[in-house]
Amino acid sequence: MAKVGIIGWGVVGQAVGQGFAKKHSVFWYDKYKEGPWTLGDVIEKSEFFFICVPTPMYHDFSGTDLSIIDGVVGNIASKIRNTSKIIIIKSTVMPRTTARLQEKYPNVNFAMNPEFLTEANAPWDFLHPDRTIIGTFSEAVSARLATLYRTILPMRSKIFLTDPISAELVKYAANAMLSAKIIICNEIHAVAQALGVSYDNIKDMMAADPRMGGHLKVPGPDGDFGFGGKCFPKDLVALLDLGRKLKIDLSVLEAVWAKNLQVRKNYNWEEIPGAVKVIRINSKFKITNPKQILS
Structure with a gap:
């Protein structure tokens, strides 16, 4: 029986904790929730630390705030140097974040283990994943983490x-593809309306092609156009920020985000804890109304 620590007891943290609790001892800590253990308790008792804290986008869409990750990892890393314990980044973070942390704390074991959960079914999704991805700098660390997962996941x-x-990148890639798919469906919906035909019929006929997959409904489950929620907006913004830093042309994804801001009525990500951080005072971006990004 392994000893698993969870830092951040939100949707992701609870899904991870409840999943591993079926076979292992789980200890959790959340700065903003009353729980049975302190951070010190969790660090002392655990051998695996799953970091499940927010990585919000800036309100001006200029990038992603990783300060919570940096703070939490720093607190743990300083106390587990030269041990076999492993810090596992479950939060969505910019590519090269884990490498940066490994360089800063060379005597600590790190792994990147992105989550692909839906908020509505997170506990079930965690125990029945399409895939589990483990990124490490060490075959030994990979093997230990894979072995841990094999104790709770279906055999195949x-x-x-x-x-x-x-x-790190595959999480952003997956959400970018899904975001683009939503916007394309929105545009096909507009074409169908202009031609006076049923988009639902078009959708059903498209869905017969297995390459299309599901989730073609327009408007979406929330009754609005485009995409909202906690993950798609902030992850697409993060990928666009990465493109700017790498000097890569991501004009298609830029257009996806711009179109989303245009067609969506409810910017519900602004009200979701952990999705958005307040605008940076010294940012070169001075957007107070998100639709200004279109001008």
Whole structure:
């Protein structure tokens, strides 16, 4: 029986904790929730630390705030140097974040293990994943984490062992593809309306092609156009920020985000804890109304 620590007891943290609790001892800590353990207790008792804290986008869409990750990791890393304990980043973080942390804390074991959960079914999703991705700098660390997962996942579950940067990027890649798909469906919906035909019929006929997958409904489950929620907006903004930093043309994804701001009525991500951080005073972006990004 392993000893698993969870830092951040939100949707992701609870899904991870409840999943591992079926076979292992779980200890959790959340700065903003009353719980049975202090952070010190969790650090002392655990051998695996799953970091499940927010990585919000800036309100001006200029990038992602990783200060919570940095603070939490710093608190743990300073106390587990030269041990076999492993810090596992479950939060969505910019590519090269795990490498930066490994360089800062060279005597600590790190892994990147992105989550692909839906908020409505997070506990079930965690125990029945399409894939589990483990990115590390060490085959030994990968093996230990994969072994831990094998104790709770179905026998045929896919586990991909890769490097941390690939593990970080694949989360953004997946959400960017899904975001783009939503916007394309919105535009096909507009074409169908202009032609006086039923988009639902078009949708059903498209869905017959297995390459299309599901989730083609317009408007979406929330009755609005485009995409909202906690993950798609902030992850697409983060990927666009990465593109700017790498000097890569991401004009298609820029257009996806701009169109989303245009068609969506409810910017509900602004009201979701952990999705948005207040605007930076010294930012070169001075957007107070999100639709200004279109001008």
